[in-house]
Amino acid sequence: MRLSPLAFALIAAALVLPAMERPALASDQVPTFDVRPSCRGGSDTEAALKSCLQSEADARKQLVADWSKWTPKQRQGCIAEAGTEQPSYVELLTCLQIDKEVTTLPNQKIDLGPLRKID
16 A cells, blocks of 8 residues: 555654644743843933843742743733833733732622613
8 A cells, every 4th residue: 555645744744743842832931021221211320220120130030930820821911011112021020910810809790880871
């Protein structure tokens, strides 16, 4: 029995692909940002620049330590928010912390009373 080239390729792919390690997703690890431009833009003194860079380094260290506490969906959403024009580890950490808190809030319905039409 002779296999066509297409059948052979499909069988080979079916055998090889599952054995391959999946590529890392963007949210599998803390992203690497260049925070210097955003710190320079918001700092009018050398001390302010150093303070900003230290805050960013501290936030990144916290992100590395806590990265597995957030779901891939939370990480992806916050990376998209904080990693845009002027990426910031502080913004990424804040986004993730808020997102985590929102998911733990009780699901309460608030009675605002009867609705009235305002003319």
